[in-house]
Each structure stands twice: as C-alpha cells, then as structure tokens.
Amino acid sequence: MYTGIVQAVRPLLDVAIYPGHRQFTIDLTPELLDELKIGASVSVEGTCLSVTEIHGTQVRFDAMNATLERTNLRCLQAGQGVNIERSAKMNAEVGGHLMAGHIAxxxxxxxxxxxxxxxxxxxxxxxxxxxxxxxxxxxxxxxxxxxxxxxxxxxxxxxxxxxxxxxxxxxxxxxxxxxxxxxxxxxxxxxxxxxxxxxxxxxxxx
Structure with a gap:
C-alpha cells in the first residue's frame, strides 16, 4: 500500500525491451534505498513494481506487457524522471489517501x-x-x-x-x-x- 505522497522524482537511467516485458533501471537516493530488498514493492509513476535487482544506487524493475498496456510505463524513455514512493510502513502517517498502485x-x-x-x-x-x-x-x-x-x-x-x-x-x-x-x-x-x-x-x- 502507498499513501499517495511522492517521495522523490528520480532519473530513469535505462529502458531495456525484452519479449514479454521491459526492464527499468532507476537511480535511487540513500533514503529510498534504506532496507530496500529484492522483491520489495515500489510505486513508479503510480504503478506498483517489484524490485528485481539492486546494484549500488541503481535499482531494476520488470514490467510485463499486461502492465505496460494498462499504464503509461510503455511511454517512458531513458533520461526522464519518474515519481517514486516506497511502500508505506505500519503506523506511517497517511498524508494523502491509501493507494494500491494498481492502475485502472x-x-x-x-x-x-x-x-x-x-x-x-x-x-x-x-x-x-x-x-x-x-x-x-x-x-x-x-x-x-x-x-x-x-x-x-x-x-x-x-x-x-x-x-x-x-x-x-x-x-x-x-x-x-x-x-x-x-x-x-x-x-x-x-x-x-x-x-x-x-x-x-x-x-x-x-
């Protein structure tokens, strides 16, 4: 779950296109990397994506074609910035409203x-x-x-x-x-x- 409060705009370093999915590499700040693990959920432009790789400050996410068809992630290009929010922790203040990261x-x-x-x-x-x-x-x-x-x-x-x-x-x-x-x-x-x-x-x- 997310609170709808964007924590940072971070640079999209690379978009790799594969059969059936795309891989996005995003540079995150130390604060956003804190306790981040493989499999963790992160909101990228409002879309809930799972972390697949972490290399220093560079974090990779995979988006399947079904997700790309439903969202604007298919339009993203390397060099652009993207809205980032880490998933909400228990007892965290909800400054916006609870969101699932499931784009309609x-x-x-x-x-x-x-x-x-x-x-x-x-x-x-x-x-x-x-x-x-x-x-x-x-x-x-x-x-x-x-x-x-x-x-x-x-x-x-x-x-x-x-x-x-x-x-x-x-x-x-x-x-x-x-x-x-x-x-x-x-x-x-x-x-x-x-x-x-x-x-x-x-x-x-x-």
Missing amino acids: TTAEVVELSIKDTGAFITFRVPPEWAKYVFPRGFLGVNGCSLTVADVDDGVVTINLIPETLRQTTFPRYKAGELLNIEVDHQTMVLVDVVERTLKGTLARQP
Whole structure:
C-alpha cells in the first residue's frame, strides 16, 4: 500500500525491451534505498513494481506487457524522471489517501497550465472509469494523491500547488501524453453497489 505522497522524482537511467516485458533501471537516493530488498514493492509513476535487482544506487524493475498496456510505463524513455514512493510502513502517517498502485486506466492530458496566479492540469478519463470520479473526491494520478476540482463530461480538472509541481513529474507532461489513473477503491465499490441495486430494482418493476 502507498499513501499517495511522492517521495522523490528520480532519473530513469535505462529502458531495456525484452519479449514479454521491459526492464527499468532507476537511480535511487540513500533514503529510498534504506532496507530496500529484492522483491520489495515500489510505486513508479503510480504503478506498483517489484524490485528485481539492486546494484549500488541503481535499482531494476520488470514490467510485463499486461502492465505496460494498462499504464503509461510503455511511454517512458531513458533520461526522464519518474515519481517514486516506497511502500508505506505500519503506523506511517497517511498524508494523502491509501493507494494500491494498481492502475485502472490511462488518461490523456488536455492541458497543463502553470502561471503565477495558479496551476492546474486537465485530462480526459475513459467513460467506463469517469463514473468513479467526483468533484472533491480523491484520485491517484501518477502515484500522487490529488483532490478533484471539477469533472465535465469525463474531463477532469485538478489544481496543483507549488509543492506538488516541485515534487512530481507533472511539469514535464504535455497535451496528448498519458497519465496513470488509480480510482479510489471505496468510491468504486459504492458506485458499483448503487448501480447493481438500481438495475435490480428496475428489473423487478412490472
């Protein structure tokens, strides 16, 4: 589990492509390496990946094709930075909201605006997932726990504070690029239960 608070943006040193998967090599800081072991889970751009190799500060992760198809990891290139969060420890403060690192879908960036008066990002969520997104609700975007400002026909707007811009990869994203989206699990369960209940009620009506 993760808290949705990105700990650092770290450089992606290499992307190796193999049949069925890709291997990502990321340079981590001493703080992020603390007690890190093979098999440990780390959030990379919001995607839960397992450590496969550790060589000094260089840590490798494998992502299977099924993961690549569902996330924006397939778009990553060496030289870019990626959002990193170590898995949460017991009794750790949850500054964002609990996240699993299981990406539901990708969303296309519509606009990123960074001005002195404020910053925001808008992106289009596929219809089958947009039903789980509500104004003032939580949404995991590239591993960052964010509050939704507005939703209009599947286009989501989120305001970005200076600290979020400083601590994440959002500033490098451009219109047309993809973001990793993790919907709030409790919201998803609630919406699905209400949908099933309504369908069952309508089915029983004469």
